[in-house]
Amino acid sequence: MSRLKQVYNWFESRLQLEGPVKEAALHPVPRNTASWWYVFGSAAMTLLFLQIATGILLAIIYVPSGSEAWQTLNELNNQLHLGWFLRAMHGWGSNFMVAVVLIHMAQVFLFGAYKYPRELTWVLGVFLLLMTLGMAFTGQVLRFDQDAYWGLGIGASIMSRVPVIGGSLVHLLLGGPIIAGATLSRFFALHVFVIPGAMLLFTGLHVWMVLKLGINEWPMPGRIVRRETYLQEYNELTHKDGVPFVPDALWKDLFFSAAILAAVALCALVFGPYGPGGQPDPTIIQTSPKPDFFFLWLFAVLSYLPPEMETPFVLIAPAIGILVLLALPFVAGVGEKSWHRRPVAVLVLVTVAVSWGIFTHLGVHTPWSPIMNAWSGDPVPEKLVHSETPLERQGAVVFQAKQCRNCHSIGGEGGQRGPALDDVATRLTEDQLIRQVLQGGGNMPAYGKNLSPPEVTALVQFLETLKPAGRPAAVNAAQQAQAQLGR
Structure with missing residues (x-):
């Protein structure tokens, strides 16, 4: 033990991490925040690390080439030992990560945790949500099967409608006028380097701000957020009714994160990896490409829109939605946090959730792709x-x-x-x-x-x-x- 202590002291004298780590671990949080409602952020970060770890292993095998990408995924599925399980963990980890991040954002919105002084924390969370969706989309493209090929073609068609710079954006996205090897190289770089690097940076800033500003207290009715007095009231609350983050709150985070990882592993074992489907072939145009589950709602909305409304919707609606999310803490940064006294916020959240569920269901079971219920026993005419x-x-x-x-x-x-x-x-x-x-x-x-x-x-x-x-x-x-x- 003395030898280990000497080694520890040698590193500590040079890195000097003990003080900041203890401060982060033992910083007081309001007692009510040591709750199961506050575990989604840690679970999202755990899933991010899972995606990075499995993604590194997949990148060792995957070849971002138009002629070899599809084949390398099939080799992972059928030839390499546990390659199918690695792909399944990465694919289902992506699904769970999108779901957990969405739930976390909904919980933060419902609890009013975007209000003063956590405006920038919310803004970083919005960008993290967009990057999570970007990771999911670029990952689907890298499967480079028939759905991915034509789905990317549809995405490029939508991007080409941007006034003035649409053509340049498509060329930048595809690496040329057509979907080819250069396209995969660019999406590989985005999926493996650019987006994960940005997510790690933003996640670090997000956690740093949570540590410095404190975890949002339980939203009690009548506890009004005022810029002049909030910080003093919060500090008094943590001193009077606070608990150290470790172990009072941390054990719930660890337990829930472990449960999420177990659920990802179970889905990977039972359902296996996603695709790849048919090999991409630009000559087969009788195809109906569909996005992965978390983009099905958009697929359904675009399918139901009149043709003349499609371009205005795809160019305007996402921009308005993002601007509303970014402006929210600056427009409604003070006042009540409790959902009991914010009926408009509750109504908005319920409306968005129900609409998302309905359109996702329509994206799965629609007139152009209904539930497969025909009986094959009828003879050929x-x-x-x-x-x-x-x-x-x-x-x-x-x-x-x-x-x-x-x-x-x-x-x-x-x-x-x-x-x-x-x-x-x-x-x-x-x-x-x-x-x-x-x-x-x-x-x-x-x-x-x-x-x-x-x-x-x-x-x-x-x-x-x-x-x-x-x-x-x-x-x-x-x-x-x-x-x-x-x-």
């Missing part, structure tokens, strides 16, 4: 197989046996998750049909491992018969032009 060849009829059998009718309708019967197939042969060439069946894309999973080559051939032959009478089949424009030149 006789008229579609009456005069077909044996191979095409065999394809109809494959179509039936693999329950394709759960997602696709023929003759008005079947599911609506995917597009109706009555005219699919006029939209996709044979090569495109084969690629779609094998690799999937959009909402459609890849069936390359579930179908034998003869089954794929038969199925595609059947699909090529699905076109209205008198309508020509889809052709490859490039091949058609070469054939004409060859003449």
Whole structure:
């Protein structure tokens, strides 16, 4: 022990950390703040460290290249020992982090913790929320599957609508005029270096200000925040009815953070990693890309808006929302904190939460992507197989046996998750049909491992018969032009 004490003294004499650490650990906080309502900030910081740790391990394997990104994720999922679990921990950690940060912001708003003298603490929290969402979006892009490819295309289309500088912003975002390897390199740098670095800096400032200004007291009705007297009243409260942060408040933070990590690990074990889905293919345009869960509300809102309202909404609404959040502590920085005497604040919070829940539900189950409830037991309409060849009829059998009718309708019967197939042969060439069946894309999973080559051939032959009478089949424009030149 004496040897350890000597080593400790050697480091302490040079670093001199004992005093600041003790001051931070033992600083008094109001007794009522040692509560389960105050654990979300620590949990968010724990999840940030989890994301950084798992992200570093993933970055060792991941190759931000248009030709290799998708393949490296599949190697992690299927070849590297526990690679799938590492990806799952990172993906579910992102989901939990977004959820915990949102809950923490709602709790701070409800408790009036943005009021004097914690205005800057709230502003830093708003930027941390935006960076958390930015981490989530850039992480989805790095999956570089069909959803990520077309989702990024939609995002670039939205950004291009910014007046004057829209084109330059798109070029800066994509690293060129198209989505390619340079795009992944830029998103990789944002996801691994820029945003995490900024989040660590802002988190450090956020914690520093919490230590210096104190944890917001429990919002008691009638306890009014006044700039002239608040600091004196708060200091008196911590002296009369205060407890040291360690251990009275810390043990709840540690317990809740451990529970959150356990929940992330459980979801990773049970549900596995996110994707990647079908390999990105710009030639497959019959796709319906969807964002990850926490952006589904925006997806639904944009889907329901009239076309003429879409551009004003995406350019104006987010800017107004961010400005309102940033201005809140400066406009309403004094007065009551208790939610019992702030009915407008409670109504706003409930309205936002209910609206978010409704639009998220609509984003999952909407007319363009409803609950998959069609019954595949109905036979393929006789008229579609009456005069077909044996191979095409065999394809109809494959179509039936693999329950394709759960997602696709023929003759008005079947599911609506995917597009109706009555005219699919006029939209996709044979090569495109084969690629779609094998690799999937959009909402459609890849069936390359579930179908034998003869089954794929038969199925595609059947699909090529699905076109209205008198309508020509889809052709490859490039091949058609070469054939004409060859003449």
